[in-house]
Amino acid sequence: MSGLNAFQLLNGLTFAALLFIVASGFTLIFGLLRIVNLAHGALYLLGGYAGYAAAHASGSFLVGVLAAMAAVAVVGLVLDQGLLRFVRGYELRQVLLTLGVAFLLNDLTLVAFGGDTYTVPAPEALRGAVRFWGLFYPKYRLFVLALGVAVFIALWLLINKTRLGALIRAGVDDPEIIAAMGVNIRRVFLLTFMLGAALAGLGGAVGGAFLTLYPSADAEILVFSLAVVIIGGRGSLVGAAVGALIVGMLNTVGQVMFPEFAYFVIFGPMAAILAFRPLGLFGRAV
């Protein structure tokens, strides 16, 4: 692999971390609620813009990130309660409805923010670069990498070690029984939906600081997320992590070696995986 050095390898890893943050929200909603939320990319972009606006207004990156998560979670609440409730149980109608929402949100953010490129201002402490192993690497990207790992651990603990996580897992397996046992499973579903949306918002605010925000960023992140979930398998946290690593690294390798076909390089492995495992690496038949 000529032309690929440690610096680019790290770029791939940090991109994978961001992809994981976004795609984990997607796969959570897909796995539990059986909703393919094609508005996820638009939620990412919305989170980015909200984070930009809030960080600019308050001067604090943290406030920007929190505002982005909150704003997108609220949009998720409205989407779930206001629209998706009318098409529950119809998988394809749900998907196409969220596609409509994606178009609408994308166009509305274009009205509000125009076609310009925005960058969420990174906090002072994370600007600049650090030197290690003879490398000079941006601090902010290392922060994203750490955040990705932290999100993975937090989600893993949430799903495997808490009561809410137990309810979510039970809801995946058999929503009727868990409802019959007196659990308000709809509320669990709604919480999951909002959590998934908030992860898209978090991704938007964090990603907006190093990938920049522009009107077609939502479509790009959506197709990456789709690739992650198709490779990893739906509803699987580990699958999302492995998928994000594969897609992130392939994308970087592609950009270094075949700049014009970077998109295409994800396609080959995705095809190969699908040929042998149509449900993805960690997907389970339902």
Add this chain to the structure above:
Amino acid sequence: MSAPSSPVPAPLGSRVPLAGLAVALGALAFAVLPLLVPTYQVSILTEILIFAVLAMAVDVLAGFTGRTPLCHGAIFGVATYVVVYWSQQGGAPVTGVLLAVAAATLVAAIFGLLAIRTSGVYFLLLTLALGMIVWGVCLRWTSVTGGENGLRGTVRPELLAGHLPFYYAVFAVVGIITCVMWRFVRSPFGLTLRGIRDSESRMRALGYNVSLHLFLAFTISGFFAGLAGALYAMFNDFVSPSTVALSQSVEGLLMAITGGIGTLFGAFIGAAAIIGLENFVSQYTERWQSVLGLMFILIMIFAPQGVIGRVRDLLTRRR
């Protein structure tokens, strides 16, 4: 919708007199209207005919095979790119069209090989991702596709330069395509596809090669989408990444749904409704994309069987 739970409208052929009359009237309208309206409206009518072919191609999969695709805009756009690129390189239009349809069919065959392994939502997702890859390549491969700026060429032969001659050429071609597709969905092959839509396992148990049928259906549907894309290249003389973008696939699907999934001819009504609305809306606002998204939401909530199907339901209820 193609979900098995939703009622599928009876095929048009079962009520021949009325349906036949409607088709004849529609064809007559498309034949006479361009003589009565100004030039600008003629170009809208041309666009409607071209996109009706795209919507019919979508319908072959979504309505007759039970697989809803979101990559047909990309297949359509591949053909458009090839035609415009070929003309820019100084090639003859006929060769360009042949190459374009071949390229689109090839892309469809590759997509089909992957996509037929999945069904339902997975099929939709996979075709969406595949279509987006085409879009990404068209956007980034600047040396060939011109990137964001797109390509411009003079594709139309001298003979068809005028609005009316071109319209009638498209009318004739689309007429032939429609007849072929009508034969196709009513052929034994088409019936097998409907069987697969209704119960894949039963068809497999009956000894049908389901994968092969799905693959062929996908490829043939892509062939027709490619034809539409080649016509569009002649119509527009210009192609840019927005021609292969997701919104194109979405519009094609929306037209098929509006006209009624599984009706084939509904595609013309759907195309007329969407393109008519697009032209109407863009007189007042630039927010066509919002309107498109909003329509998608409303149709999914209130009329998933298509506007035509909805109207028919309301009529039968009143009777």
